[in-house]
Amino acid sequence: xxxxxxxxxxxxxxxxTYAGADLTGTSRIKYAQNVKIIRFPCTGRIDFMLLLKAxxxxxxxxxxxxxxxxxxxxxxxxxxxxxxxxxxxxxxDLLGIDIRRIQYSWVSAxxxxxxxxxxxxxxxxIRELGPYTDYAKVAGYLEKEVKE
Amino acid sequence: xxxxxxxxxxxxxNISSTxxxxxxxxxxxxxxxxxxxxxxxxxCSDPGQTIIKQTIKEKGLTGVVVAACSPRMHxxxxxxxxxxAGLNPYMCEMSNLREHCSWVHDKSExxxxxxxxxxxxxxxxxKLNKPLYPIKVPVTKTxxxxxxxxxxxxxxxxxxxxxxxxxxxxxxxxxGGHMSQLSETFPTLDCSQCILTPRMVEVAQHPNIxxxxxxxxxxxxxxIGNFKATIRKKAKSIDENICNGxxxxxxxxxxxxxxxxxxxxxxxxxxxxxxxxQAVPNKPVIDKDNCxxxxxxxxxxxEKLCPTGAIRFDQQDELVELEVGAVVIxxxxxxxxxxxxxxxxxxxxxxxxTGLQFERLASASGPTLxxxxxxxxxxxxxxxxxxxxxxxxxPAKGIPYCSKICCMYTAKHAMLYQHKVHGGKSYIFYMxxxxxxxxxxxxxxxxxxxxxxxxxxxxxxxxxxxxxxxIVKGVDTLLNAKPVEIEADMVVLASAAVANPGAEELAQKxxxxxxxxNFFSExxxxxxxxxxxxxxxxxxxxxxxxxxxxxxxxxxxxxASKVIILFSQNELSREPVVAVVNRSAPxxxxxxxxxxxxxxxxxxxxxxxxxxTDRKGNVIKRVAKVNxxxxxxxxxxxxxxxxxxxxxxxxxxxxxxxxVMALLNND
Numbered sequence: 069x070x071x072x073x074x075x076x077x078x079x080x081x082x083x084x085t086y087a088g089a090d091l092t093g094t095s096r097i098k099y100a101q102n103v104k105i106i107r108f109p110c111t112g113r114i115d116f117m118l119l120l121k122a123x124x125x126x127x128x129x130x131x132x133x134x135x136x137x138x139x140x141x142x143x144x145x146x147x148x149x150x151x152x153x154x155x156x157x158x159x160x161d162l163l164g165i166d167i168r169r170i171q172y173s174w175v176s177a178x179x180x181x182x183x184x185x186x187x188x189x190x191x192x193x194i195r196e197l198g199p200y201t202d203y204a205k206v207a208g209y210l211e212k213e214v215k216e
Numbered sequence: 217x218x219x220x221x222x223x224x225x226x227x228x229x230n231i232s233s234t235x236x237x238x239x240x241x242x243x244x245x246x247x248x249x250x251x252x253x254x255x256x257x258x259x260c261s262d263p264g265q266t267i268i269k270q271t272i273k274e275k276g277l278t279g280v281v282v283a284a285c286s287p288r289m290h291x292x293x294x295x296x297x298x299x300x301a302g303l304n305p306y307m308c309e310m311s312n313l314r315e316h317c318s319w320v321h322d323k324s325e326x327x328x329x330x331x332x333x334x335x336x337x338x339x340x341x342x343k344l345n346k347p348l349y350p351i352k353v354p355v356t357k358t359x360x361x362x363x364x365x366x367x368x369x370x371x372x373x374x375x376x377x378x379x380x381x382x383x384x385x386x387x388x389x390x391x392g393g394h395m396s397q398l399s400e401t402f403p404t405l406d407c408s409q410c411i412l413t414p415r416m417v418e419v420a421q422h423p424n425i426x427x428x429x430x431x432x433x434x435x436x437x438x439x440i441g442n443f444k445a446t447i448r449k450k451a452k453s454i455d456e457n458i459c460n461g462x463x464x465x466x467x468x469x470x471x472x473x474x475x476x477x478x479x480x481x482x483x484x485x486x487x488x489x490x491x492x493x494q495a496v497p498n499k500p501v502i503d504k505d506n507c508x509x510x511x512x513x514x515x516x517x518x519e520k521l522c523p524t525g526a527i528r529f530d531q532q533d534e535l536v537e538l539e540v541g542a543v544v545i546x547x548x549x550x551x552x553x554x555x556x557x558x559x560x561x562x563x564x565x566x567x568x569x570t571g572l573q574f575e576r577l578a579s580a581s582g583p584t585l586x587x588x589x590x591x592x593x594x595x596x597x598x599x600x601x602x603x604x605x606x607x608x609x610x611p612a613k614g615i616p617y618c619s620k621i622c623c624m625y626t627a628k629h630a631m632l633y634q635h636k637v638h639g640g641k642s643y644i645f646y647m648x649x650x651x652x653x654x655x656x657x658x659x660x661x662x663x664x665x666x667x668x669x670x671x672x673x674x675x676x677x678x679x680x681x682x683x684x685x686x687i688v689k690g691v692d693t694l695l696n697a698k699p700v701e702i703e704a705d706m707v708v709l710a711s712a713a714v715a716n717p718g719a720e721e722l723a724q725k726x727x728x729x730x731x732x733x734n735f736f737s738e739x740x741x742x743x744x745x746x747x748x749x750x751x752x753x754x755x756x757x758x759x760x761x762x763x764x765x766x767x768x769x770x771x772x773x774x775x776a777s778k779v780i781i782l783f784s785q786n787e788l789s790r791e792p793v794v795a796v797v798n799r800s801a802p803x804x805x806x807x808x809x810x811x812x813x814x815x816x817x818x819x820x821x822x823x824x825x826x827x828x829t830d831r832k833g834n835v836i837k838r839v840a841k842v843n844x845x846x847x848x849x850x851x852x853x854x855x856x857x858x859x860x861x862x863x864x865x866x867x868x869x870x871x872x873x874x875x876v877m878a879l880l881n882n883d
Contacts, residue, residue: 113855
C-alpha cells in the first residue's frame with residue numbers, strides 16, 4: 069500500500085510568504101510536493117469561505133500565511149486576517165470541523181527555511197491525521213439541515 | 217470562448233532538470249480552453265518572447281500563462297511582451313515552476329504532477345481575467361531623504377542637481393554621519409573630513425535642498441508619487457535664523473562633562489553644543505536631558521551670554537506635513553557594543569576600545585588631536601592588538617553575517633598606528649582577510665609588507681589586565697594551533713556593524729520590509745538593489761547592509777537616479793489592481809447595502825460613499841465607492857464584504873474560487 073499523500077493548499081500573501089517561498093527556492097531548500105501555493109495580495113484578502121471551498125473540493129489540509137504583525141505591506145491586512153482566523157477557528161470547531169488541519173502562520177520574505185519547515189511539519193501532521201473524509205459527512209449534514 | 221496559450225520555460229536546466237517540461241506542456245495543452253502549449257529553453261530571452269508574441273498574433277490568444285520563474289521576477293517582462301503583441305498585459309499570468317517547484321523538489325513523477333497542477337490553476341484563473349488599464353496619478357516632484365550621512369548627502373545632491381526639490385532630514389544636530397567621525401579612509405588614506413565636509417557645505421547651500429537637522433520622520437502615508445510625510449522637528453531651543461554660530465554659549469555652558477557622541481565617549485561636550493567644529497549647520501542645540509535649566513529650573517547662562525538673543529527655552533517640537541513623491545532611506549548603521557563578549561574586557565578595561573573609538577583617536581579633530589594615546593593614562597601604546605570579527609561571523613554570540621568593512625579598516629588602523637607611533641608593534645588577530653575591492657588586497661599587502669603589521673590567524677580567547685598591561689591570549693592556527701600571548705598596551709575590537717536601534721520601527725512606519733537583522737530589504741537582491749518592495753521608496757547605504765564608502769556612494773547615486781526617473785514624468789501609471797464596488801441595472805443598481813464595513817477595514821481611507829439618484833435627483837441608494845487613486849489593492853475590504861458587492865480586479869472572488877477548484881481537481 070502506498071503512503072497517503074495529502075493534498076494541501078497554501079493561501080499566502082504576495083509580499084511576505086510568497087517571497088519567503090521564493091527564497092526557499094533560491095536557497096534550494098527541499099520540501100514535500102504536497103503543498104501548492106495560491107497567491108493573494110494580502111492575507112487580509114483571504115475570505116475564509118475559500119478555505120471551506122478548498123475542503124469541499126477535497127483538500128486534506130490548509131496553510132494560511134502572511135507577514136508578521138506590523139510588517140504588513142498594507143499596514144493592517146494581516147491583523148484583520150488574524151482576527152478573522154480567531155473568530156473562524158472557534159466557529160469551525162463548533163461545526164465539528166477539524167481545525168488541526170489548518171495551519172496559520174507568519175513567514176517573512178527573509179524566512180525561506182521557515183517556510184520549508186512549515187510545509188514539512190504540516191504535511192507530517194496531515195499525514196498522521198489521514199484523508200479528510202469527515203468533511204464530506206459534515207458538509208452533507210449541513211446541506212440536509214439547510215434543505216429542511 | 218477562451219483561447220489560452222501556455223508557455224513552459226526550461227529556465228536553462230533550472231526547471232527541466234527536475235520537471236518533465238514536455239509532459240507539462242502536453243498535459244496542459246489538453247485543458248479546456250487551451251489553444252496552444254509549448255516549451256522552450258529560455259522563455260524570457262528574446263526568441264522566447266518572440267514565440268509568445270507570434271503565437272498571440274497567429275492564434276488570436278485571449279490569455280497567456282507563462283510557467284517559469286517567480287512572477288515577482290519576470291511578471292512585468294512577460295506582461296510587456298503580451299502588450300507588444302496587442303494583448304492586454306493583465307491577461308497574462310505566471311505560474312511559478314522554478315522557486316515553488318523545480319528548485320524545492322527532487323526529480324520525480326510527483327514533481328511533474330505538481331507542475332501540471334500549478335499551471336492548470338493559473339489557466340483557470342486567466343480564463344476569468346479581464347483587461348485592465350493603468351491608473352494615472354500625478355507625481356509630486358519633491359524627494360524626501362532620510363539620513364544625512366554620506367549616502368543621504370550624495371542622494372540629495374544628485375536629485376537636487378537634476379533640478380528637483382529635496383528635503384533632507386537628519387536626526388542628529390549635524391549632517392555628516394559616521395563618515396565625519398572617520399580619520400582616514402582606505403585604500404587611499406585620504407582624510408575623511410577633507411572629502412566629506414565640502415559636500416556637507418554644498419548640501420547646506422544648494423538652492424534645491426532644504427536641510428532639517430535634529431528632525432525625524434513621524435509618519436508616512438500615501439503611495440508612490442503622492443506620499444504625505446509628517447516630520448518632527450525636535451526643539452533645538454535656539455532660533456536658527458538669529459543664531460550666528462559664534463559659540464560663546466558652548467564655551468561658557470557649566471555642564472561640561474557629558475560624554476560626546478561624536479567622539480564615541482572619548483571626549484566630553486557641553487549641554488548646549490555643536491557636535492563637532494565642522495558641523496553643518498554650525499549652530500548649537502540644547503540637550504534637554506543634560507541641561508541644568510531644563511533639569512533643575514535654574515541657569516540660563518547661555519541666554520544671558522548670547523549676543524544675538526537666539527536662545528529659546530520655550531521652543532516646542534514642531535510637526536510639519538510634507539507632500540513628497542519619493543523617499544530615499546539612508547539612515548545608516550550602528551556599531552555593536554562588544555559588551556556581550558566579556559572575554560575581550562570591553563567596558564571593564566579602559567584601554568579596550570572599539571574600531572570607531574580608534575578612528576576618533578587617530579583623527580586630527582579627535583580628543584587627542586590625532587595622537588594615538590591610551591584612554592586610561594594618555595600614554596602612547598608600544599604594543600597594540602587588533603581583534604577582527606569581534607561579533608561578526610559569530611552565530612553563537614554575535615551576528616552570523618560578515619560586517620564587510622572591518623578587514624579593511626583594521627588594516628588601515630594598524631597602518632595608521634605604525635605611521636604615527638614609530639617603533640610600535642601591532643598585531644591583528646583575524647579569521648580570514650576579506651579584501652575584495654579595487655586596490656583593497658594591495659592595501660592589505662602594504663600593511664603586512666611595508667608597515668610590518670603582524671597578522672595572526674586565530675581567535676582571541678581572553679584579555680585581562682596585569683601590571684598595567686593588557687594580556688591578550690589567543691591562538692595561532694597556522695602554527696599548529698600554538699597558543700599566543702601578547703602583552704599589549706591597547707586592544708582595538710573591530711566590532712560588528714549592525715542595524716540602527718530604530719530601524720525596525722522606521723521600517724514599520726514606512727511599510728518596507730526588513731530582514732532578521734533589521735537591515736532594510738531591497739526589492740530584489742540582484743536586479744533591484746536600491747528599490748524596496750514599496751514603490752517610490754528607495755534605499756541607499758548601510759541601512760540595507762554593511763557597506764564601505766565607495767559602495768554607499770554608488771548606491772546613493774543609484775537611488776537618486778531612480779528618483780530622477782520617477783520625477784521625469786508628470787503622470788505615473790499605477791497598477792490597476794484595485795477594488796471595485798459592483799453596479800448593475802435598475803432596480804438593483806448595486807448589491808451593496810451600504811453597511812460600510814469595507815470603509816472601516818480599509819487601511820488607506822480609499823472607500824467613500826456614493827449616492828445613486830434617479831433622473832430627478834432623488835436618492836435611491838447609498839453605496840460604497842472606491843477611490844482608485846488611493847486604493848492599493850490589498851483586498852481586505854473584499855473579504856469583509858457581507859453581500860459580496862466589492863471585488864478586486866486581478867484577484868476577484870471568481871478567480872480565486874476557480875483557482876482553488878482547479879488546484880484540487882486533478883483526477
